[in-house]
Amino acid sequence: xxxxxxxxxxxxxxxxxxxxxxxxxxxxxxxxxxxxxxxxxxxxxxxxxxxxxxxxxxxxxxxxxxxxxxxxxxxxxxxxxxxxxxxxxxxxxxxxxxxxxxxxxxxxxxxxxxxxxxxxxxxxxxxxxxxxxxxxxxxxxxxxxxxxxxxxxxxxxxxxxxxxxx
Numbered sequence: 001x002x003x004x005x006x007x008x009x010x011x012x013x014x015x016x017x018x019x020x021x022x023x024x025x026x027x028x029x030x031x032x033x034x035x036x037x038x039x040x041x042x043x044x045x046x047x048x049x050x051x052x053x054x055x056x057x058x059x060x061x062x063x064x065x066x067x068x069x070x071x072x073x074x075x076x077x078x079x080x081x082x083x084x085x086x087x088x089x090x091x092x093x094x095x096x097x098x099x100x101x102x103x104x105x106x107x108x109x110x111x112x113x114x115x116x117x118x119x120x121x122x123x124x125x126x127x128x129x130x131x132x133x134x135x136x137x138x139x140x141x142x143x144x145x146x147x148x149x150x151x152x153x154x155x156x157x158x159x160x161x162x163x164x165x166x
Contacts (some may be wrong), residue, residue: 007055008054011050011078015051020037024036030057030068031061032057037051039051050153061081066092069094070094089104089106090103090104121134
């Protein structure tokens with residue numbers, strides 16, 4: 001089904017003030033409309049700001065957003081793309097220190113680890129430390145560890161309540 005529409009969220013966990021309009025411009029260009037984010041101070045990183053933006057677009061929009069923002073100095077972000085007809089969901093995590101991590105996700109947002117990745121990790125079953133290292137890498141644990149303080153700090157961010165219709 002070519003051209004199927006999906007949706008997702010861009011979580012900018014930390015960006016310096018000077019970078020904020022550039023993030024909006026990059027997202028707006030990819031989403032095909034002017035985009036304005038509600039930036040709030042990021043308590044986990046003094047001098048940084050955070051924002052969340054829900055988006056809707058063709059399958060693969062999440063990957064294009066992640067590519068457009070990849071490698072920007074001091075930018076920490078995550079992008080989710082929901083599963084859609086014939087396509088798994090995805091999550092991209094980026095930090096300046098670690099770069100980008102991508103994982104397929106199921107309908108609940110859980111990371112799906114391919115069986116070959118699990119088999120490769122099991123090759124090290126005699127060495128529990130190495131096995132743990134391989135599984136942590138497959139799950140993006142280092143990215144979660146680095147982003148968690150920034151996610152938690154966002155808990156006090158403004159919330160937009162969505163009301164169920166119908």
